[in-house]
Amino acid sequence: MKRVFILVLDSFGIGYSQDAMKFNDVGSNTFGHIAEFCYLSKANKNRSGVLKIPNLLSLGLGNLYYKIHNIMPDGMNYIHYVISSYAFASEISTAKDTSSGHWEIAGVPVLFQWDYFKKKCNSFPDKLLKIIMKELKLSGYLGNCHASGTDILDNFGEMHIRTNNPIFYTSSDSVFQVACHEKFFGLNELYKLCLGIRKILDDLNFNITRVIARPFIGEKKFSFIRTGHRKDFSKPPHEKTVLQKLIDEKNGKVIALGKISDIFANVGITKNIHSVGLRNLINDTVIQIKQAVDNTIVFVNFVDFDSIWGHRRDVAGYAKGLEFFDKKLPNILHALNENDILIITADHGCDPTWSGTDHTREYTPILLYHQHTKNVFLGHRKTFSDIAQTIANYFDLSSMSYGVSML
Incomplete structure (x- = not known):
């Protein structure tokens, strides 16, 4: 039985990317700055001084940060025996928005320019x-x-x-x-x-x-x-995503949780689960993992990291959200079967310490958990679409136009 579970920690960037200067985002670092905030806030009675995410670290998140920055996040130690492979990815889409990030994850990067309403006042024509x-x-x-x-x-x-x-x-x-x-x-x-x-x-x-x-x-x-x-x-994706390929080529199922169905205009989705809030989304994810049949993708977006904490520049709230997700992560891991693939990633950054309220152009983490692969550093992935190509390879689907398989 083959099943894939994609968990998007919406906005959880891991350091500004090589093209960040085009977006005025050089210096942004969602993960690093949250960890730094926690470490520097150790005098605060509500914090221990360290961002507590042991399960994400066991999947290689801290080691990945070290590979990129040659330093561990504040208060964290390098782990010599991680339980998953890990990589970081660049976005090749022209923008740093939600749709572009998710479509690229699904194998369809946005290489054209979106239209924008740019004026501060009288924004619409x-x-x-x-x-x-x-x-x-x-x-x-x-x-x-x-x-x-x-x-x-x-x-x-x-x-x-x-x-x-x-x-x-x-x-x-x-x-x-x-x-x-x-x-x-x-x-x-x-x-x-x-x-x-x-x-x-x-x-x-x-x-x-x-x-x-x-x-x-x-x-x-x-x-x-x-x-x-x-x-x-x-708007619907302009090309066929790996989600649609699974449906067309394997008569597969694609279960969408959170705002995933809306992001893809319900194209390439067989079932939408309306779920709101981090706790509910995690609980519903576990339920869908237990119920998923052969040839199924479960695709989840944890929007609170972006909409409630990232855009509102709430560093403490973002940290607590990460710690809550990490605490519940074993429930997800224990629900997996032997052949399942779990991918934890992000669609862009939204550094809560950054100026303004916009997304930030950052590398995103890829934590790839699969019991039948050697747990190694998978390097710098040149596009988020490596995720889609990996999934296509796993399900024996036709190749995507973009991306290189990590398996």
């Missing part, structure tokens, strides 16, 4: 907004700017409730985000609105990766909270 207003029968809108997900609610949440006008905003990524109140605007109405905007963008040839529905609750400024009912309306 007037022509586009007029068409959205007319075709979707809106009386008005709020926002129309670059903003963080929390600031936009504080600035426009109360006015949204009074007017029922949706809040439009964007970021440094190729996204059109729509925030609406679950109670006063309605969740289904928000989804319908976003689907309509997706269609308009496509009809007008705007090459925007995602229209993101951002529902929230609360009634007063500083009390608004985004809910777990976020939904991404994405």
